[in-house]
Amino acid sequence: MKVPACRACGSLRTRLRGTRVGRTRPTEFSFHDCTDCGLLFVEPFAGFELYDDAYYRGQGPDPFVDYETEYRDWRATDRRLELADLHRLAAEHLRGDARPGPVRWLDFGCGAGALLKYLRDQGAVANRPLELAGHDVGSYANLLRDRDGFRILGLEQLAAEAPGTYDIVSMIEVIEHLPAPLLPIRAIARLLRPGGLLLLTTGNLDCPVARRQGLDFGYCVPEIHVSLFNPAALGRLYRTVGLEPVNLRYRDTVRFKALKNLRFRPGLRFAARALLTLPLVVRLIDHLYGVSAMPCAVKPAATA
Ligand SMILES: [Zn+2]
Secondary structure, X not given: OOOOOOOOOOOOOEEEEEEEEOOOOOOEEEEEEEOOOOOEEEEOOOOHHHOOHHHHOOOOOOOOOXXXXXXXXXXXXXXXXXXXXXXXXXXXHHOOOOOOOOEEEEEEOOOOOHHHHXXXXXXXXXXXXXXXXXXXXXXXXXXXXXXXXXXXXXXXXXXXXXXOOEEEEEEEOOHHHOOOOHHHHHHHHHHEEEEEEEEEEOOOOOOHHHHHHHHHOOOXXXXXXXXXXXXXXXXXXXXXXXXXXXXXXXXXXXXHHHHHHOOOOHHHHHXXXXXXXXXXXXXXXXXXXXXXXXXXXXXXXXXX
16 A cells, blocks of 8 residues: 655655544545654545535534534524633733734634634724634635625735734634645744734644544544644644744633533533533543643744
């Protein structure tokens, strides 16, 4: 069998970890570890065609996807917890930053637009007004541009933006879907201003639960999650493009993830909602799933 090249660093020093049949496709997918950069990646790439309207309704490989509700009324979803948490983390990063003018925030992979809408409602972060832009493709990206008036940019338009345009770039549960994860991170590194923050979330394949479950870990959905990271691999990817990894402490994001995964278990979810008010429970779940262990990144001022 031909050895596949690593999706992140291109190395041919990769090792077959195992195989899994897709959730919605009878295809057998193989999972490979890169011994150079630590990425776990999936072959073959199932293609972007499966991100269709059925996928957005949760009828594809990820039953937790519900773009319609999120687009129509994000306030009705538990995602508002995550959105507020991201806003808090951005505010903490910007605190003490005395530069005048608006905070420019790009949501890379803006999906159904919940974060953009939340931020537009907030209007400001760290007492500075927000200027928003989003990047995505597909029917919801068109709606966000045409109906909601957001500035939604394609890859070519992003490439035409001046270097250092953005103070904050968010990339929430996006990178695992991308077959060539280095390219967007390189583009984001160029778009961030020195001192700017990349807020990135993705599953942690080295968390205690993943280590125990191996390829049965719930995040291993080979049709859609093709580039799987652990903290070291993600940190290495950042450094490749001149970004410095930084660890932030998530709180309500952890609550949101726990509740989301209990979406189809209403009884448990009810109990979880009460338990998740306890900071110690949140810390325990954070440890088990390694949420805060996954680094975000800052663009060093020295590379200006
Ligand atoms: Zn690699």
